[in-house]
Amino acid sequence: MPTLPGPRLPPRSGRAPRQLVVLLHGFGADGNDLIDLAQVWQPLLPDAAFVAPHAPEPCIQGFGRQWFSLTFRDPHERWRGVNRAAPALDAFLDAELAAHGLSDRQLALVGFSQGCMMALHVSLRRARAPAAVVGLSGMLVLEEGKGPESLAPALRAVPPVLLAHGDxxxxxxxxxxxxxxxxxxxxxxxVEWHLSAGTGHGIDEGALHHAGLFLAEGFARAKGLERAGGAERAGGVERA
Structure with a gap:
């Protein structure tokens, strides 16, 4: 049984999944808000299964779900939040991969807003690098009061990342x-990035297009590494 419930879409090809795309929703939403993205990307990823888990907590706003609480009054709440929520998401990813007989190289994470924070935080700390990570309208969470140099010691895996944001x-x-x-x-x-002109806190067609191509390229690159016999490792960090 999955550790988190949520909507799913099986591979368009009708075959057993060869890739898994996990869609992580934002604060006050749930998995139903993102699962339709799968239909946009299925033509590029016909052998991918898609799942959009509901975050583990009811949102403090009174509707939807949250990966962690956000009051916007505590400068440390994002850092504490991603660390507290990470084990549940890690367990979900492990269970999903095991259920499909897939490896992390056949996994991609796509996160929107708070889901982007979770996708970046967890993917960089897994034992093996996912094939790709897409962060939409979100941010990398660093410990409050510390700069970018604080990220490198925490890295266990280095997946390719695409960031997209509305200007x-x-x-x-x-x-x-x-x-x-x-x-x-x-x-x-x-890391690559895409800026959506005239777009607010949302996902426009340009971001969807670039994200789909990025996912397909990530899976193709990871498949090539698998055939070559492994991923590059540097300083104990796996690079997809």
Missing amino acids: QDEVIPVDALFLSGEALAAAGVP
Whole structure:
């Protein structure tokens, strides 16, 4: 049984899954808000299974779910939150991969807003790197009072990352895209970014298009590494 419930979509091909895409929703939403993204990307990923788990906690706003509480009054709440929520998400990923007989190289994470925070935090700390990570309208969470240099010692895996953000985002300002990208790059994480002009806290067609291509390329690259006999490791960190 999965550790977190949520909607699913099986591979379009009708075959057994060869990849798994996990969609992580934002604060006050649930998995139903993101599962429709699967239909957009299925033509590019016909052998991928999609799952959008509901976050473990009811949202403090009174509707939807949350990965962790956000009051916006405590500067440390994001850091404490991602660390507290990480074990449940890790357990979910392990259970899903085991159920499908897949490895982390056949896994991709896509997170929106608070789900982006979770996708980045967890993927960089798994024992093996996922094939790709897409962060939409979110940010990399660093410990309050510490700079980008604090990320490198925590890395266990280095997956390729795509960040996408609207330049009119009123919830998480677009500066988060550039600060997160700079921190990831400084830690040696390969990162690309897409800026959606005229877009607020949401996902436009351009971001969806780039994310789909990025996922397909990530899975193809990971498959090539698998055939070659492994992933590159540097300083004990796996690079997908």
